[in-house]
Amino acid sequence: MAVRKSVKKSKTKAKAKSKAASKKVVKLAKKPAAKAKAKPGSNGLPKPSSKPFGQAGKALDGVKILDFTHVQSGPTCTQLLAYMGADVIKVERPGVGDITRTQLRDVKGQDSLYFTMLNANKRSITIDSKHAKGKEILERLIKHCDVLVENFAPGALDRMGLTWDYIHKTNPQMIVASVKGFGPGPYEDCKVYENIAQCAGGAASTTGFREGPPLVTGAQIGDSGTGLHLAWGIVCALYQRTRTGRGQKVLASMQDGVLNLARVKLRDQQRLAHGPLTEYSQYGEGIAFGQATPRAGNDSGGGQPGWILKCKGWETDPDAYIYFITQAPVWGPICDLIGRPEWKTDPEYATPPARLPKLKAIFNTIEEWTMTMTKFEVMEKCNAVDIPVGPILSMKEIGEEQSLRDTGTVVEVDHPGRGKYLTVGNPVKFSDSITEVKRSPLLGEHTEEILTKVLGYSAKELAEIKTSGAITAPEKPAKAA
Incomplete structure (x- = not known):
């Protein structure tokens, strides 16, 4: 009996020790699993700055x-x-x-x-x-x-x-x-x-x-x-x-x-294997394509037919030109502006595929209209009806453009040796990292x-x-x- 009691006692002690040990393990296991309290600036980001935008330093400060x-x-x-x-x-x-x-x-x-x-x-x-x-x-x-x-x-x-x-x-x-x-x-x-x-x-x-x-x-x-x-x-x-x-x-x-x-030209190189590049003016002129992406003058590279057209004063001003895109959604306003409203419904002109073979003649007609105005007047009339155009700006015009000065795109700098000169500022604008x-x-x-x-x-x-x-x-x- 003494032996049995001894065994019973030892089993009881072992169970107690095992239970205590398991509790200890459970306690140890629970600590890492404790859920952290949510704090501002979680996900590895610092707490948002309390300083006003533009006064919290520059993006690459310290680098x-x-x-x-x-x-x-x-x-x-x-x-x-x-x-x-x-x-x-x-x-x-x-x-x-x-x-x-x-x-x-x-x-x-x-x-x-x-x-x-x-x-x-x-x-x-x-x-x-x-x-x-x-x-x-x-x-x-x-x-x-x-x-x-x-x-x-x-x-x-x-x-x-x-x-x-x-x-x-x-x-x-x-x-x-x-x-x-x-x-x-x-x-x-x-x-x-x-x-x-x-x-x-x-x-x-x-x-x-x-x-x-x-x-x-x-x-x-x-x-x-x-x-x-x-x-x-x-x-x-x-x-x-x-x-x-x-x-x-x-x-x-x-x-x-x-x-x-120049990736769009590699795009066009691969498209050639499946047929002509229909947005290129040479397609409309009936000129066959070769094996490589051709030079395309002032053709638009984005699938929207475009060309550089003369404006008033082109005879003496080398930059009196405008880039004009005949975007399909605004074909109607284009026809109205240039005085050809009948083109909106004429089957020969009404759809983009119908216009492709005639792009050169169409741009010649549009140019007759643009030549009656300055490039800025053309831009004003076209922008009013959402026609995409862009004036050919000279470097003189860009240097004198006040809006570019206001945005910090063109900046006047003072140099101790050569005096004041213009330079190009940061082309990317940040709301919280102001470039000086x-x-x-x-x-x-x-x-x-x-x-x-x-x-x-x-x-x-x-x-x-x-x-x-x-x-x-x-x-x-x-x-x-």
Whole structure:
């Protein structure tokens, strides 16, 4: 019996221990499952700012950009980032700087508009990247910054010792963003400029008139267009870094950038396999299509027939023209305006398919009407009945357009050397990140400020750096008497 009692007691104790243990486990299991109280700014977002819109800082405040760019594509990218609040530190060669400071110079001894209009809101530091002390400064900048942007020729950054492996080891969170002419492939080592990019990206072969040669466009879709693409890529990489904690390489090739903007022509290339491109004027003229997307003059690329027409004064004013689209929903008002109301019901003109073979004659008739008025008078009459038209605006007219000044699209900037000039502001408008356009920096204007306030060099160290020649141009030998 004693044995049985002992076993019974031990079983009872074991059950009690097991029960207590299970309770403990249950308690431990319940803690992580406790539901958090809902708070403002949930889903990983901070609590909404109490500051008024436009006074809570800029979109990219705190982002630090190490800018090795020059000429146009790279500076376009970094200027856009600077407009959004990023601290862009432009690295330049002592005594020389960005080559565009002197290219197309219109005011003697001053930075050219080519430079000032692509480098607003930046700081300039001069560094000799071949100097030992200069390399030390660059290393500190790499550790300090979030993004390095460059548009050197292929391999140039590596030859400077700034390989991806070195940069990633020095700062694993740094994003290295590059503009190149071509992506990886047979042409990746080729040097590329704006017009070459337009030709290689499919824009030139599809621009111009059918009877003439390929043409490049006045808009810098190769350089500035690729800079815009790269800026978008950088912002995406910065966002991804908030989840991964690491940097990455970002590449924007100029050929890719142009093709992205010319995608409708690749669309038309594929449509050719299924028949003629009926919205092209050559279809209406009975001219057969070839194997590649043709040049289409001023035909609209969106499926709505359009053409550039003369307006009053075209004989002496090269910009007295208007773009006129014969959109199907407003065909009736078009007929009324040009004095051809019978076309609304005439089977030869009443439907878009019926009009396609006659587009040239139709636009000639519309032009007889537009030539009786200025382009702005035509615009006023057409807008009143919802007909899509657009005046051909000269750069003089754009520079003088008050509405563009009011929106910050065209901005007047005061420069200490060249005086006041116009530049293009931020093309994207934000309600809570207001862009303030500031003048471009003078060569090396912020060198001491960056060395001391950003990188933490002491006054003594700054003096040593100056003496070393790492941030100044070598003295030119005196001319013989």
